[in-house]
Amino acid sequence: QVQLVESGGGTVQAGGSLRLACAVSGSGFSINYMYWYRQVPGKQRDFVAILTSGGATNYADSVKGRFTISRDNAKNTVYLQMNSLKPEDTAVYYCNVLGRSGLNQWGQGTQVTVSY
Helix, strand or coil, X not given: CCEEEEECCEEEXXXXXXXEEEEEECCCCCEEEEEEEEEXXXXXXXXXXXXXXXXXXXXXXXXXXXXXXXXXXXXXXXXXXXXXCCHHHCEEEEEEEEEHHHCEEECCCEEEEEEC
């Protein structure tokens, strides 16, 4: 059983920064892809960033140049560094991992609020 626990959300003023963390626990898993998504109430969950096991990254156009996804293998943790935050970045942020043997696990979400 793989579990994901997110942390690091909060309230910040526009232009500020936050770093989200997603700690992955469990045994016998092999992760191929790590994602961050975000969701605003009443809207679909949107892709934010991806990090592959090979180190490749990609980002939604709306966050390119401001957000960075990274991983600490020793801690089994994936991060999302968010800089130059805008009010439109306000959402619940979720991490998601895909891997072997049908692994597809989501975290519980963490709220990010960016005020004017």
